[in-house]
Amino acid sequence: MSQREQTNYYEILEITPDAAATEIHKAYQRARQTYSQDNPALYSMFSPEEARELLRLIDEAYSVLGNQATRKNYDESLGNRSSGSPGTSSKPIQTPSAATSTPVRPMEVVSATKAQSAPSSPMGFSSEVSDQYKVKRSELQKAAATPGQGRTSLSTYKLDDSFESEITNASEFDGGFLQRVRLYKNISIDKMSDATRISRPYLMAVETNDYKSLPAAVFVRGFVVQIARQLGLDENRAATSYMKLFKAGGGK
Amino acid sequence: MSDLQGYSSKNVFRTGPQLPNTIWAIGGGKGGIGKSFISSSLAMCLTRMGKSVTLVDLDLGSANLHTCLGIKIPNESLSDFVSGRVDDLSKIAVTTEIPGLNFISGFNDALNIADLDMNAKQRLITALRNIQTPYVILDLGAGTSENTLDFFLAADQKIVAVTPEPTSIENAYRFMKAAFYRRLRQAEGELGIQSLIEAAMDSRNQHGIRSPADLIRHIASVNPEAGLRLQTKISDFQLQLLLNQVRTREDIEIGTSMKSVCRKYFGIESNYLGYIDHDNAVWQALRKRRPLMVEFPYSAIVGQFLRVTKNLINPQSLRAVV
Numbered sequence: 123m124s125q126r127e128q129t130n131y132y133e134i135l136e137i138t139p140d141a142a143a144t145e146i147h148k149a150y151q152r153a154r155q156t157y158s159q160d161n162p163a164l165y166s167m168f169s170p171e172e173a174r175e176l177l178r179l180i181d182e183a184y185s186v187l188g189n190q191a192t193r194k195n196y197d198e199s200l201g202n203r204s205s206g207s208p209g210t211s212s213k214p215i216q217t218p219s220a221a222t223s224t225p226v227r228p229m230e231v232v233s234a235t236k237a238q239s240a241p242s243s244p245m246g247f248s249s250e251v252s253d254q255y256k257v258k259r260s261e262l263q264k265a266a267a268t269p270g271q272g273r274t275s276l277s278t279y280k281l282d283d284s285f286e287s288e289i290t291n292a293s294e295f296d297g298g299f300l301q302r303v304r305l306y307k308n309i310s311i312d313k314m315s316d317a318t319r320i321s322r323p324y325l326m327a328v329e330t331n332d333y334k335s336l337p338a339a340v341f342v343r344g345f346v347v348q349i350a351r352q353l354g355l356d357e358n359r360a361a362t363s364y365m366k367l368f369k370a371g372g373g374k
Numbered sequence: 375m376s377d378l379q380g381y382s383s384k385n386v387f388r389t390g391p392q393l394p395n396t397i398w399a400i401g402g403g404k405g406g407i408g409k410s411f412i413s414s415s416l417a418m419c420l421t422r423m424g425k426s427v428t429l430v431d432l433d434l435g436s437a438n439l440h441t442c443l444g445i446k447i448p449n450e451s452l453s454d455f456v457s458g459r460v461d462d463l464s465k466i467a468v469t470t471e472i473p474g475l476n477f478i479s480g481f482n483d484a485l486n487i488a489d490l491d492m493n494a495k496q497r498l499i500t501a502l503r504n505i506q507t508p509y510v511i512l513d514l515g516a517g518t519s520e521n522t523l524d525f526f527l528a529a530d531q532k533i534v535a536v537t538p539e540p541t542s543i544e545n546a547y548r549f550m551k552a553a554f555y556r557r558l559r560q561a562e563g564e565l566g567i568q569s570l571i572e573a574a575m576d577s578r579n580q581h582g583i584r585s586p587a588d589l590i591r592h593i594a595s596v597n598p599e600a601g602l603r604l605q606t607k608i609s610d611f612q613l614q615l616l617l618n619q620v621r622t623r624e625d626i627e628i629g630t631s632m633k634s635v636c637r638k639y640f641g642i643e644s645n646y647l648g649y650i651d652h653d654n655a656v657w658q659a660l661r662k663r664r665p666l667m668v669e670f671p672y673s674a675i676v677g678q679f680l681r682v683t684k685n686l687i688n689p690q691s692l693r694a695v696v
Contacts, residue, residue: 136634136637152630152634153634155627155631156630156631156634156635161628161631162538162539162540162543162628163543163628163631163632163634163635164631164635165540165543165544165547166543166544166547166548167547167635167639168635168638168639176638
């Protein structure tokens with residue numbers, strides 16, 4: 123097994139395990155800035171590919187630590203592991219660049235249903251799941267040409283005139299509505315996460331209107347814009363409507 | 375001309391029993407990034423705080439620290455010590471008009487840092503350790519020669535000066551890597567783990583070793599005891615990053631980014647000491663051959679140097695700042 127970057131999410135974000143939520147958020151922003159392509163401080167130390175992989179890992183770390191529920195699960199998994207092997211206080215993970223064997227990924231700990239899935243891709247999705255998303259271009263073209271079927275960049279789906287009308291006339295875009303549109307358009311949450319680079323926990327929080335688990339408003343607005351774009355909705359209307367509900371619902 | 379050209383007769387060396395001193399070394403790989411300016415300014419900040427300092431110009435071959443201090447070229451220099459004509463560094467140290475500041479010149483066209491053999495270097499390092507001022511500051515030259523690296527590694531505070539330009543950053547990293555591998559080589563000799571490191575490096579692709587941090591992790595996995603001893607041995611390789619000639623807010627963040635990059639690459643903590651603004655006062659003072667601290671004692675840049683000096687003296691406050 124490669125030794126490269128075996129570390130835990132706290133170490134990736136360079137924070138201590140007792141860091142407050144605000145510290146995590148600041149550390150995430152700092153890390154994003156540090157490993158952005160145009161930062162001269164990377165020059166000659168990390169190649170663009172390595173920097174990209176580090177960025178992905180940083181996003182992954184934040185998707186877990188930035189959410190109270192997933193962080194709690196992760197902390198528990200760290201605690202279990204450290205109690206099982208004296209001398210190690212944290213569970214090692216492996217960077218994408220070194221994914222030559224079967225790493226234990228934190229996302230697997232978070233989601234029990236994925237715990238058995240085998241070698242993960244850099245973003246923590248199993249290769250099987252990734253393959254499942256691959257739709258052949260010819261099939262898509264064929265589907266688009268079929269009457270009664272709609273198409274997004276991620277899927278094809280059966281057109282429903284009444285629901286299409288509801289979408290067109292919608293004035294309130296809450297999480298439940300976004301979820302209904304996603305399911306109607308036959309886009310799985312994993313697929314949406316893959317396309318938008320928004321973690322599953324955040325997508326689920328958006329769709330369940332769990333405003334407390336979401337980050338600051340500026341990020342949530344970005345999430346909704348991304349989701350609406352994939353769903354073929356009016357981004358501005360969707361974001362404006364959702365943010366009104368977000369603020370009224372006690373979002374940060 | 376400058377009122378600093380003459381030397382005072384005030385002796386700042388301690389008398390009485392031998393006490394340990396603290397050595398700060400300023401390196402950075404690239405020339406022209408302000409190492410001599412930083413060295414002289416840090417020394418003067420220490421004297422302002424009431425500490426006695428000996429400033430040593432180790433930029434052998436192109437020594438010009440005396441110009442930053444605004445003094446004439448001393449008659450005696452390190453070459454007198456290296457050649458054996460003088461047996462004690464205190465005999466070639468000159469006192470300056472700045473109270474508490476001694477200066478040892480490296481100015482001698484005949485002597486280059488590369489010319490120092492192992493014995494002369496070791497003798498010089500021992501003599502530097504025995505200098506009887508609480509602080510000794512070494513102004514190192516550009517480049518990554520073994521002798522430059524050895525003086526850098528011998529210091530208690532290893533300060534890497536860097537400017538926000540890509541060329542400077544690249545050279546600073548090169549300098550850090552060279553210093554790290556030099557320290558690793560010293561450690562492997564002391565610990566007797568050469569074969570372990572050589573084997574790891576021979577098959578580094580196979581083991582995914584791409585950075586010093588990977589190498590140490592690999593050694594720890596192959597031989598946990600050796601890995602622990604190695605980590606302990608190289609734990610003193612803690613770099614202090616000092617960003618010079620900062621112009622923008624984005625420039626300031628480069629120090630924070632470099633600290634993170636060092637952590638991920640070397641697997642070792644470094645400290646971002648702080649930054650020094652790009653300031654026209656610097657070249658104005660240099661052109662007059664007067665130290666900045668004397669010419670513009672109340673400028674903002676002097677305040678930045680004082681803050682950096684405080685951070686170096688007191689690591690507790692360093693943690694609070696960074």
